[in-house]
Amino acid sequence: MSLLSLPDQILTQVTLNLELKDLLALGDSHTRLRDLVYKTPEIWTSDLLFPVADGRITDRFIKCIVPRITRHYGILSLKMIHLPLTWTGYFMVFDQFAHSVKHVHMKTSLSNLRQLVHHLGVFAGNLAVLQRSNRIPITFRQYSFDPEEYANELAESHYLGQSTLHNLINQFPHMKLDDPPFERLQVFNVDVKEDQDQQEQQHLFSQLESLTCFLSGRTTNDAAPTPSPVPTNQILKANSKRQREEEEEEEQHLNNNSKYMRHQTSPHPQQQQPTYYSYHRHQEPRPDHPEQGNLQQHHHHQITRPYSTTNYV
Secondary structure, eight states: OOGGGSOHHHHHHHHTTSOHHHHHHHHTTOHHHHHHHHHOGGGOOHHHHSOTTOTTOOHHHHHHHGGGSOOSTTOOEEEEESOOOOHHHHHHHHHHHTTTOOEEEEEOOHHHHHHHHHHHHHHHHHHHHHHHTTOOOOOHHHHHHOHHHHHHHHHHHTGGGOOSHHHHHHHGGGSOOSSOSOSSOOEEEEEEETTSOHHHHHHHHHHHHHHHHHHTTOOTTOOOOOOOSSOSTTSOOOOOHHHHHHHHHHHHHHHHOOOEEEEEEOSSOOOOOOOOOOOOSSOOOOOSSGGGOOGGGOOOOOBSSTTOSSOBO
């Protein structure tokens, strides 16, 4: 009996016990198996696609593999733990799965979080501008191909009279996006090392909360999202050997790394008044102690142009 003689249901169960490299090799071996591998959402669990701290999961890998995977409403959770991805890689993942994902969990460096928040802000600003002019929204993929162009368009629009990205991001929780990319998002978890600049971390977490609220189509006055009409009982139970091993590996990794600061954002945050303090064109000296500073002295990822995607200080 050959592997191809087995029904799809049996083959799917077999794939649940394969590692990523073996699954990719299986998909390349035959046309039928390729269709089965990439068009079956039950196969692509978050643990399989993004093994914890796997150095092979690079931006290049994401660009090559992720677009092949089905966009069916089967990818409900994304866990990207200590992966060598830049903001571009994260955007390519969001482009493929944002419409279906409910939970996002990331562990990354402060510099990666800084860049991700910045580009999410420019991306969200462009969506707001396009919605105001009744134009088709851009995708994460489109933005990642030419971020500088979209940054310039946002800067030239002077949307809502805002001249800085920071001030614009503060407005997002009070704005409604009609066609949000994260249609079903409920939780966005981010962990970063706590032995770094905690003041900047809190600032970035606050911005991320505003952005996830806006990009999920909600405002601060909206209630929690209603249950999805897409049935989740179509997803096979995650009881495979591969998934159990990945869960144990992540738990061990978390126990061995205690110096992390976790922040959970929700697309429906508490009502709060936005703050207004702009990016500076030149870097100011930091206070020696946080209590000596004020909001005007708060350290941001300063940029030489209001929405520049390349000039970080």
